[in-house]
Amino acid sequence: MREKIKKLIDKVAILDTNVIIDFQRLSYLEIPLQVFSKVFVSGFVVSKELPAEVVKKLKDLGYDIANLETEEGYSFFQELKKFKALSVYDRLVISIALQEKIICVSNDKPVRKICKKYGINSTGTLGILCAAFEKGIISKKELKELIDGYQSNSGAYINKDIINEIIRIYHL
Structure with a gap:
């Protein structure tokens, strides 16, 4: 797990709405x-799902906007319609990740399952937090506090096995 986390560092990624909201809640x-x-958010997500103050903060911080722009991306987006568990927003983020050959960041199990099926690298909020520790952005104490805060404030289901593995690996 730790080697997989380290491979996230300094790559390009696209975040879906739930991950953006998680990091907003964690401040x-x-x-x-x-x-x-480099970090992208879907232009469609920005225009339809996020409050204006969050969009402004993302732009001020340096997040980039990505859209479907290639035939490959559009075709894949259409192909993903067959997966009923995916929303339009999910399909967009996955398709942009495929189009741009970047990491798809989502906490949604169906999204990550599809990414795995199609060979798209993916991670979630916990992966980013662990990578932040690995890169020296946050301390072990901050990692523990952020994981605790994430568990308390997240709207997502958090697999306790993943939390326990992180606690074991990072000696939290």
């Missing part, structure tokens, strides 16, 4: 920008 929207070399 650490800058962490993904420090872990990755």
Whole structure:
């Protein structure tokens, strides 16, 4: 797990809405920008799902906007319609990740399952937090506090096995 986390550092990624909201709730929207070399959000997500104040903060911090722009991306987006568990927003983020050959960041199990099926690298909020520790952005104490805060404030289901593995690996 730790080697997989280290491979996230300084790569390019696209974040879905739930991850953006997680980092907003943790008051650490800058962490993904420090872990990755470049971070995208879907233009459609920005225009339809996020409150204006969050969009402004993302732009001020340096997040980039990405859209479907290639035939490959559009075709894949259409192909993903067959997966009923995916929302339009999910399909967009996955398709942009495929189009741009970047990491898809989502906490949604169906999204990560599809990414795995199609060979798209993926991670979630916990992966970014661990990568932030690996890169020296946050201390072990901060990692523990952020994971505790994430468990308390996240709207996502958090697999206790993953939390326990992180606690074991990082001696939290």
